[in-house]
Amino acid sequence: MNKSAFERDTVGNVRLHVLPTDQFKTYAISVYIGRPLNESSVTPVALTPFVLRRGTSSLPETKQFRERQDDLYGAGFGFDIYKRGDYQIVQFRMDMIHDDFVSDSGSMLEQALQFVGEAITDPVLENGAFRTKYVEAEKDTLRKRIEAIINDKIRYAAERCMEEMCKNEPYRLHPLGKVADMAAITPESLYASYKQWLAESPIDVYVVGNTTLAEVKPLVEAAFKWNRPQSVAYNQKPEHRQVEQVNTVVERLDVTQGKLNMGLRTYVTYSDDDYPAMLMYNGILGGYPHSKLFLNVREKESLAYYASSRLDGHKGILTIQSGIEFANYEKAVDIIQKQIAQMNEGQYSDLELSQTRAMISNQLRESQDSAYETISLDFNNQLSGKVRSAAELIEQIGRVDVEAIRRVAQGVKLDTVYFLRDRKGE
Numbered sequence: 001m002n003k004s005a006f007e008r009d010t011v012g013n014v015r016l017h018v019l020p021t022d023q024f025k026t027y028a029i030s031v032y033i034g035r036p037l038n039e040s041s042v043t044p045v046a047l048t049p050f051v052l053r054r055g056t057s058s059l060p061e062t063k064q065f066r067e068r069q070d071d072l073y074g075a076g077f078g079f080d081i082y083k084r085g086d087y088q089i090v091q092f093r094m095d096m097i098h099d100d101f102v103s104d105s106g107s108m109l110e111q112a113l114q115f116v117g118e119a120i121t122d123p124v125l126e127n128g129a130f131r132t133k134y135v136e137a138e139k140d141t142l143r144k145r146i147e148a149i150i151n152d153k154i155r156y157a158a159e160r161c162m163e164e165m166c167k168n169e170p171y172r173l174h175p176l177g178k179v180a181d182m183a184a185i186t187p188e189s190l191y192a193s194y195k196q197w198l199a200e201s202p203i204d205v206y207v208v209g210n211t212t213l214a215e216v217k218p219l220v221e222a223a224f225k226w227n228r229p230q231s232v233a234y235n236q237k238p239e240h241r242q243v244e245q246v247n248t249v250v251e252r253l254d255v256t257q258g259k260l261n262m263g264l265r266t267y268v269t270y271s272d273d274d275y276p277a278m279l280m281y282n283g284i285l286g287g288y289p290h291s292k293l294f295l296n297v298r299e300k301e302s303l304a305y306y307a308s309s310r311l312d313g314h315k316g317i318l319t320i321q322s323g324i325e326f327a328n329y330e331k332a333v334d335i336i337q338k339q340i341a342q343m344n345e346g347q348y349s350d351l352e353l354s355q356t357r358a359m360i361s362n363q364l365r366e367s368q369d370s371a372y373e374t375i376s377l378d379f380n381n382q383l384s385g386k387v388r389s390a391a392e393l394i395e396q397i398g399r400v401d402v403e404a405i406r407r408v409a410q411g412v413k414l415d416t417v418y419f420l421r422d423r424k425g426e
Contacts, residue, residue: 006206006378007213011220013228014203017378018213019371025101027109027209028371029116031092032379034084034202034234037170042088043142043177044185044193049079049090050138051130051190052123060124060131072111073097077119083175084383085238085269085314092120093372098210109211110219117223121198129187130194139182146176153420157259158321161418164249165263169239171315195227202232204382208371234383238315240267243413252423257305259420260332262320264340265413270313271386276396277404281412282311282318283356284348284405285339290355292339297322303332314383318412326421333417340414346406353402360397364390 006017035045059065069075076095083089096112124131150156159174166172205224207216243265268278286293286309297307305323312318324332367373368390381387388396 012226013231017206018216019208022210027096029094030206030375032204033090034087037173043181046177054134055124056118057122086170113219113223121225129191135187157420161261165416206375243415247416249418258324258326260322261418263416264318266316269316270384277400277408280400343409361394
């Protein structure tokens with residue numbers, strides 16, 4: 001039963017992926033719904049899962065909805081909202097214990113899929129729209145989530161750097177939307193947006209566990225009330241622009257520590273053959289505790305409280321984050337740029353190469369011990385159009401040499417320098 005490949009089919013113009021395995025004691029269910037990041041839809045789409053978690057047609061009260069999860073042996077149901085490339089992704093998840101470990105006579109998988117399907121496609125309605133009290137309460141919840149970002153200055157600086165870097169691109173939008181859009185959302189407008197979202201978005205349903213595609217397909221057909229006139233795929237070409245000059249932005253707030261962020265365009269995405277080399281580039285530059293940024297900016301020069309880099313492989317953007325004293329701004333910018341220059345020149349030690357290769361490979365191996373990480377890696381394939389298993393990616397990482405890293409390094413362009421500092425001297 002321990003298989004390494006997903007079995008695939010389509011149900012109601014939705015892609016279905018099933019991984020039969022007895023590796024786990026639970027069934028893992030994930031439903032991904034993607035929507036191009038768009039000014040008019042980003043906030044309603046973000047609000048929708050908050051409202052959906054309040055109740056369904058058969059469990060209209062939130063208390064009933066939550067008690068049903070308890071009845072299902074404490075099954076966990078939740079969702080995440082994030083962006084991958086130029087898409088806003090809503091991921092619903094449910095973890096359900098396997099039938100062998102409970103005394104219930106019914107199929108646990110069937111009950112779990114029924115719960116997820118109803119939660120997503122058969123919500124509680126009143127007067128042909130979402131229930132007003134749920135919409136208003138969840139607008140307040142979402143508003144607080146968005147407003148909380150400014151209180152977390154590390155997150156705030158990261159978001160502001162992306163807003164400035166991608167000011168004319170969809171990627172500038174935060175996946176949780178905008179507070180300013182909340183007032184105009186009504187139960188009627190949100191329900192109309194929701195129906196369009198379900199009908200027109202790419203949707204992927206994943207099930208991992210001791211089951212088969214033949215068993216899962218009819219359960220999904222029965223559980224989800226889709227109304228999808230056609231199948232929708234992801235557009236795998238994120239928007240890019242050429243860097244003509246570095247954009248420097250200084251913002252002043254009541255902060256006690258400076259946040260220096262940099263945005264770089266790599267022009268390499270998950271679908272490209274150079275993606276493994278770009279993973280190595282990010283790892284050597286700032287992805288791990290042995291990386292150049294951590295050792296040189298934080299440890300040797302003591303210029304930063306933290307210094308690291310992060311890669312969005314679906315957008316082809318790499319970001320650098322650091323926390324510094326206000327007076328160290330110019331020194332920190334200079335030494336970070338020196339690390340980028342070293343990457344460009346191919347200055348990587350054998351230790352940097354071997355440690356980075358080991359770290360990435362170990363992370364990929366460990367991901368196979370988690371059903372949801374296994375699903376996440378496969379979803380990258382659906383999102384990008386490039387099929388890579390964890391084993392294949394590990395093998396590709398092992399083949400990346402100095403020349404391959406230098407080649408991708410020479411294509412990386414610094415786009416934006418963002419510095420969040422205090423109000424003194426305004």
